Amino acid sequence: MSGHSTYRPQSKFMQWLEKRLPIGGLVHSSFVAYPTPRNLNYWWTFGGILAFMLAVQIVTGIVLAMHYTPQADMAFNSVESIMRDVNYGWLIRYVHANGASMFFLAAYIHLFRGMYYGSYKEPREVLWILGVILLLLMIATGFMGYVLVWGQMSFWAATVITNLFSAIPGVGSTIVTWLWGGYAVGNPTLNRFFSLHYLLPFVIAGVVVLHIWALHVVGQNNPAGIEPKSDRDTVPFTPYATIKDTFMIVVFCIVFAWFVFYIPNYLLHPDNYIPANPAQTPPEIVPEWYYLPFYAILRSIPNKLLGVCALFASIVILAFLPWLDTSPVRSARYRPLYRQFFWLFVATAIGLGYLGSRPPEGVYVVISRILTVYYFAFFLIILPLLGIFEKTRPLPNSIADSVLGKA
Amino acid sequence: MKAKSTIRAVFVFGALAAGTAVAAAQEEPPTPPRLSWSFSGPFGKYDQAQLQRGFKVYREVCSTCHSLNLLAFRDLADPYGPGFSEAQAQQIASEYKIKDIDDKGQPIERPGRLADHFPPPFPNEAAAKATYGVAPPDMSTLAKARGYRRGFPWFIVDIFTQYQEEGPDYIAAYLQGYREPPKGFELPAGGHYNEYFPGHNTAMPPPLQDGQVAYDDGSPQTVQQYAKDIAAFLMWAAEPHLVARKRIGFQVLIYLIVLAGLLYFTKKRVWHAVEAPHESASGQAATKAGA
Numbered sequence: 261m262s263g264h265s266t267y268r269p270q271s272k273f274m275q276w277l278e279k280r281l282p283i284g285g286l287v288h289s290s291f292v293a294y295p296t297p298r299n300l301n302y303w304w305t306f307g308g309i310l311a312f313m314l315a316v317q318i319v320t321g322i323v324l325a326m327h328y329t330p331q332a333d334m335a336f337n338s339v340e341s342i343m344r345d346v347n348y349g350w351l352i353r354y355v356h357a358n359g360a361s362m363f364f365l366a367a368y369i370h371l372f373r374g375m376y377y378g379s380y381k382e383p384r385e386v387l388w389i390l391g392v393i394l395l396l397l398m399i400a401t402g403f404m405g406y407v408l409v410w411g412q413m414s415f416w417a418a419t420v421i422t423n424l425f426s427a428i429p430g431v432g433s434t435i436v437t438w439l440w441g442g443y444a445v446g447n448p449t450l451n452r453f454f455s456l457h458y459l460l461p462f463v464i465a466g467v468v469v470l471h472i473w474a475l476h477v478v479g480q481n482n483p484a485g486i487e488p489k490s491d492r493d494t495v496p497f498t499p500y501a502t503i504k505d506t507f508m509i510v511v512f513c514i515v516f517a518w519f520v521f522y523i524p525n526y527l528l529h530p531d532n533y534i535p536a537n538p539a540q541t542p543p544e545i546v547p548e549w550y551y552l553p554f555y556a557i558l559r560s561i562p563n564k565l566l567g568v569c570a571l572f573a574s575i576v577i578l579a580f581l582p583w584l585d586t587s588p589v590r591s592a593r594y595r596p597l598y599r600q601f602f603w604l605f606v607a608t609a610i611g612l613g614y615l616g617s618r619p620p621e622g623v624y625v626v627i628s629r630i631l632t633v634y635y636f637a638f639f640l641i642i643l644p645l646l647g648i649f650e651k652t653r654p655l656p657n658s659i660a661d662s663v664l665g666k667a
Numbered sequence: 668m669k670a671k672s673t674i675r676a677v678f679v680f681g682a683l684a685a686g687t688a689v690a691a692a693q694e695e696p697p698t699p700p701r702l703s704w705s706f707s708g709p710f711g712k713y714d715q716a717q718l719q720r721g722f723k724v725y726r727e728v729c730s731t732c733h734s735l736n737l738l739a740f741r742d743l744a745d746p747y748g749p750g751f752s753e754a755q756a757q758q759i760a761s762e763y764k765i766k767d768i769d770d771k772g773q774p775i776e777r778p779g780r781l782a783d784h785f786p787p788p789f790p791n792e793a794a795a796k797a798t799y800g801v802a803p804p805d806m807s808t809l810a811k812a813r814g815y816r817r818g819f820p821w822f823i824v825d826i827f828t829q830y831q832e833e834g835p836d837y838i839a840a841y842l843q844g845y846r847e848p849p850k851g852f853e854l855p856a857g858g859h860y861n862e863y864f865p866g867h868n869t870a871m872p873p874p875l876q877d878g879q880v881a882y883d884d885g886s887p888q889t890v891q892q893y894a895k896d897i898a899a900f901l902m903w904a905a906e907p908h909l910v911a912r913k914r915i916g917f918q919v920l921i922y923l924i925v926l927a928g929l930l931y932f933t934k935k936r937v938w939h940a941v942e943a944p945h946e947s948a949s950g951q952a953a954t955k956a957g958a
């Protein structure tokens with residue numbers, strides 16, 4: 261999508277097609293000739309892994325939907341029947357259920373990679389914001405998928421999360437009733453969640469196309485955080501990036517397979533093997549692990565409305581990162597102070613994740629409040645000030661120089 | 668209706684946000700002892716004799732109160748599960764009475780067939796609840812629906828050791844967990860003190876006694892053995908494809924590891940020109956010339 265294509269179709273048919281629809285040239289310029297910085301490390305393979313996981317979720321999801329019944333009295337048993345009676349249904353369901361976790365794992369690594377190397381900075385702001393939109397869409401999709409199982413945790417998670425909207429002054433309870441399609445979470449809620457859970461992954465796929473388009477306009481960032489200057493700084497996408505990405509996708513699949521085949525219920529909550537029961541509140545309601553940091557932020561604030569605002573702010577604030585970070589230097593490699601604050605931020609996010617799984621009482625509340633303060637302070641205070649006060653290390657002249665150690 | 672659900676919603680939210688999760692208020696029950704199971708680990712398989720004994724316990728004891736709705740008699744002939752012959756499964760099925768409708772539309776009771784599911788002991792949940800105060804839960808997914816908190820750092824260790832047997836460990840402990848209530852413990856009427864049950868007050872009367880179920884394979888006829896056998900049977904009932912899953916998993920992992928190895932060396936080969944120090948002055952420029 262960038263630069264002029266050097267694509268020369270070999271076969272008669274492709275020459276004929278190219279004159280009418282230059283799709284061969286598009287693929288060639290985007291995935292073959294596309295120049296990628298030569299110094300990319302393995303953290304750069306997670307984009308490819310994410311695309312692979314999206315495909316896995318869509319394929320397994322479509323097969324599940326062929327056997328699934330989105331009806332409150334039958335949904336739980338239809339998932340169980342997939343597990344028991346459909347040929348390899350257990351495999352498809354466990355791949356889909358654990359695939360969601362792997363998808364989020366890859367997304368968080370991808371996101372932290374971007375933060376470490378300053379990939380959100382000019383001219384990649386739009387690319388970055390599209391990424392934040394993808395994260396929001398994934399969060400919505402994963403949540404609605406979890407509800408489809410219609411176990412106890414599905415039902416009560418749906419109740420708690422939809423209730424967040426009741427915090428909106430004035431119209432809150434009207435909105436919640438509208439979301440539910442009734443006066444409680446019930447069959448209409450399940451039906452619309454199924455419809456949206458089927459739809460949103462394709463919206464995600466669409467935004468992924470925009471994300472990659474934006475990427476191919478501005479080019480990839482790299483560990484040195486400086487732009488390629490000449491042909492010496494880049495290598496063509498194929499075979500260099502293709503083989504590296506394929507290798508890492510397979511390595512990722514090893515971890516994925518470990519979960520699917522050996523510990524498929526490790527990340528699922530036991531209560532979700534109990535059919536939904538509106539008359540019985542489970543002793544604890546915990547979301548999936550990938551929502552726990554945000555959940556901890558929600559609960560650390562004693563006021564309901566403010567808690568919900570903090571929850572949304574904690575995700576949306578990422579979109580403003582390009583303007584909150586005032587430093588002209590991209591890569592944390594050359595930013596000694598930023599690097600420390602960054603790792604503290606990673607530790608904070610993991611710590612909040614742990615606290616989100618613990619009951620909100622005693623010392624847990626105190627610690628999650630401290631971590632919440634750091635979470636926001638990182639964006640709102642530390643990043644803007646660092647740009648002014650930090651003494652950065654000298655940048656290499658070119659990517660090739662940085663690889664050759666002539667920095 | 669609207670008022671009620673809104674109140675419930677507010678209650679649920681309040682419980683979460685204000686920091687009074689119900690369970691946290693109670694002290695955590697002791698950790699169930701960790702038993703050794705034939706189906707644990709990467710090469711785990713169900714022990715047929717054990718599942719057959721467990722089924723006997725289910726049939727003679729638990730089935731008077733607990734349903735097993737999601738299982739059909741044909742499942743008993745699963746070669747990776749209890750491994751009854753088809754004739755045996757058929758025989759077992761025919762000993763059950765199944766409610767049906769005859770050609771003239773009249774309700775009848777007929778002997779069970781392989782395709783029938785296990786009939787429930789109570790006509791509906793309300794009837795079950797009226798009898799014991801709490802409806803005995805359906806047993807089809809019970810072994811995956813129970814467990815206990817592993818806590819830090821064990822929950823991380825479990826990823827590597829593949830410990831997934833919290834459910835059967837808990838069930839075996841619960842069945843043997845009946846004790847005299849400690850002094851000062853107020854046991855409500857109809858309740859039974861159980862060491863492992865959250866809150867200790869369970870509605871299930873102690874179901875097992877030594878010698879209650881006759882085993883014909885010489886296994887000890889003790890509560891301890893019964894508890895272990897029924898817990899294994901329930902694990903199979905909840906996860907009937909476990910054996911195939913682990914077997915295929917091993918093959919998939921071997922395949923992926925070999926593939927990853929091959930790809931790694933291919934990658935090294937491809938990148939050689941760029942990464943080798945003496946040639947590395949070239950980038951895209953050299954690869955074009957070289958290719």
Ligand code: HEM
Pocket residue numbers: 314317318319320321322323324325328339353356357360363398401402403404405406407408409457458460461462464528
């Ligand atoms: C962005 C990609 C997707 C994500 C992150 C995702 C996530 C999830 C999650 C977390 C669950 C609950 C899993 C469980 O506990 O069993 C689920 C269930 C489900 N999903 Fe998806 N999903 C995605 C794509 C799709 C697509 C494209 C479809 C259909 C075309 C689909 C159909 C289903 C169905 C039918 C279920 C219920 C059955 C089950 O729980 O296994 N999903 N999804």
